[in-house]
Amino acid sequence: SNSVGLGAGSRKVMVRTREEAPSGPPTSVRVEAVSSTEIRVTWQPPRLSERNGKIVGYYIRYGRLGTQTLSKMTIRDVNSKQAIISGLTPFSKYEVRVNPFNKVGPGPASSKAIVSTLEGVPAAAPDFVQCDPVSPDSVSISWKPPPLELSYGVILGYHVTYRLDN
Secondary structure, eight states: OOOSSOOOOOOOHHHOOOOOOSSSOOOOEEEEEHHHHHHEEEEEOGGGGOOOOOOOEEEEEEEETTTTOEEEEOOOOOOOOOOESSOOOOOTTTEEEEEEESSOOOOOOOOOOEEEOOOOSSSOOOOOOOOOOOEEEEEEEEEEOOOOOTSSSSSOOOOOOOOOOO
């Protein structure tokens, strides 16, 4: 344009930039316990401006809180916005992170989400069970609780069974 007016426009040119790995993490990442050995992870895709191409899947990294080793699950269904992680230890805290990826590579991970699996039944019996006679018609029974790491929850009580042996 000049002081006289607007000149003729050029013809339209279409250009598409190359894809890059996503520059933003998934949003709304949530984790919840489903059972004593399973958790559900849900998320939404990264913001449109941070996708940098077509998202083709998600990596879910998870592990017991306080350990260095994380397992990885790959979700290749781009329409899926949730996953169930199974085979976990009952009554244990886990950390979970989700990364989007496209054909160029992975994007940044979401913030760490922490969840505890639900209680399960104890995996061990009490230790050091002792039975001592107290009188002709009574006995004293004592024991140590199962190891804490095998309690899989808060032990609320014990079931004692006995029978008269002649």
